[in-house]
Amino acid sequence: MTLPLGNGEIDVALPDCSVRVARPSGGEAVDPARAARQALAEPHGSRLAEVVDPDDEVAVVVTDVTRATPDDVLLDALLDRIPVERAAVTVVLGLGLHRPMTDDEIASGLGDAADLAINHDPEATVEVGRVHDVPVRVHEAVAEADTVLATGMVEPHQYAGFSGGAKTVVIGAGGEPLIRYTHGPDLLAEPGVRLGRVADNPFRELLDRAGDLAGPDFALNVTHGPAGILGAAAGEPRAVVRALAARGREALSVAVPETYDAVVAGVGAPKDATLYQASRAATYVLLGARNPVRSGGRVVVPARLDEGAGSGTGERRFYERLSTADSAAALYERMREGYEPGAQRAFVLARALRDHDVWITDSETPTLVEECLLHAADGVADAVDPGSDVLVVPDALNTLLVEPDDGG
Template identity: 40%
Template sequence: KTGQPLNLHAATASALANPFASPPLVEMARRGQKVCIVFTDGTRDVPDEVLAGGMLAELARAGVRPEDILLLCGVGMHRPSTPDEKLAKLGAPIVSRYRVEDSRATVPSELVELGEFDGIPLSVNRRAADADLLLATGIVEPHQYAGFSGGRKTLAIGAGGEATIAATHSPAMIDRPGVRLGNIAGNPFHEAITESARRAGLRFIVNVLKDAAGRVVSVAAGEPTATFSTLVEAARPLYECKVDRRFDIVVAGVGHPKDANLYQASRAATYVHFAPEQVLKPGGVLIIPAPCEEGVGQGVGEQRFYETMRSQPTATAVLDSIRSRASQAGEQRAYMLAKVLQECRVIFVGTRCPEAVAACHMTAADDLDQAINLARTWTTSDADVLVVPHSLLTVLRRGDSAQACPS
């Protein structure tokens, strides 16, 4: 669904001047403080140059010196960000004036342990936790496990330690009641990252909400819980979509930046299949147009996903393998995708890594016509087709509260 686009700079300035459940940032900061701003990596389409830039302007007004500020890119288990990506994210004026570094989840000396919560070991980047004032950016959008992304997740997962990422993304967590797309209440994943951010000392966030056209329609700032809750309520009518039946074929659009690699683009299959309301018939086909110009993905998590998928002869064998041992961060994507593949087929369209698609027990097609024709041979010649243009921004439901999906 589309919303009313905003003037991003003006909306950010207004949000910072009128924060939720918090004094303005200029009143929280003071000269001599060490400040850390955790921002998102290239897999999240967040206007960090404007959001971080707005916070930096407030910090300057409060007298905080540039040399006392660290901008930390929360890459989680993804690959490190490149210098060009940092420039694209933050802009040359910020990169040239401030320290900009990546988090490193696999380096124990760069982490601080925060104890356990509900059996989950909590740890975050030491430079973030040691800051006198800890801030974060983010985007509120549907998320497979957290219910909605954004809020504290930029810190707790983006700048979290490998043990935290592995435990929150493990089969044991994924299979727990409440861990569901679009669900916040009683969600153990959401509760764990909330507690991690609280213990780390996250005090202030600036998050955005985008519509189906990719336009920012809301900016909110302030105390993490109040800010996140406000944007989630605004997100539901934008992202929830009503369906009245099940379909033989679902075409699930991905879009930039998640279509850059197979690991990220495969979310389309799990977002559709594990939606609050099942929309694909048993034995149906999911079609995902995605170029995947980075192949499988270059990060540690992406490579673990690929090795786990291709090392087993079937999707069932993938699940058996993961369940038989302690899983590693990145393998959760293999676990979720394998569960999908037990019940339906998946076709990737226009991908630049067809061999990797095949190795992951899926099918590659050159174009959408070829994919539809192939899907019809697997289902029925008069197959019922649902098109979900923005599958990663869509929560499929039944009921009158959601907007109808096109079919």
């Protein structure tokens, strides 16, 4: 079988194991540009021209390099339809606490709109209101804009259920107070905060309430699966997320009645560039609606890790927490008392590591992997015991493992 690694693939053979492959139906791919045009023609709520006035200053918040969103296509569709001069538009790269994008990445990701882009700086934020008495701060260009628009990828998310909608603005272009609160141990412990769940999810509800204060006023999002982009939706952010999450859930769910000794979880670019992002594969498997790993079993993740743990603020905090911990159990208990924004990925990973081992294979930084309470191996076959029952999930970040009666 083949699994993704970076921008390519690797061949994996497990001849001494019993292997099942979990492939979601994947849906049918669409042309992103055509889908975006159709979504803008039939929005959820008001049309774009009714949201943006000709004399408005407009901020468009887009996703960063960690998401495979066709932002160039979505931006072109938005810019073609808003009744303002180009000089009145600022494109804010929604980094959250990730590293700034390079000039080459901006040019590649945004195309003709690259000259309008600025990297978000969480230090350069303005308070626009409060939710749960938590300051909602966003980049000054967003706070000062008359109208805020956003692109986004509605894909499975560990906490929000699915990403996209208001999240692009309030987290991507947001400040540390809201990131600290939403990603803190109290909110993440709420039972409705779960991968693949949008309705009655306190995390998602809080993002949407913050979005009422900060924007977006109008969103153009897509969802994707193994086949590619599956569809687009535009308009009122909550409705956009609901519509695309339903489409994504139908395309990405796989029913798993059995349990396994090991799950091999594929990632690929851009998520496998850093340990921070690649570790999502393990937590998506272990902390989703259906944990298919037997007691004492393991998750194996092939990941290039050409950027190591990652260089952004959140990634550095993630690495510091893991690399200085004596054990996953001790780290989890210590972090239940609180932690700085960005470190939540260490908290969630530690939660999973209390019961299961995680192996990272094929990486460029095996020593770093071992420093972070994980195991490193040269290849997938080296991380799986002979005779194991193995579930292979080729696209772990875009597969929802569910109980048999939950669909699939």
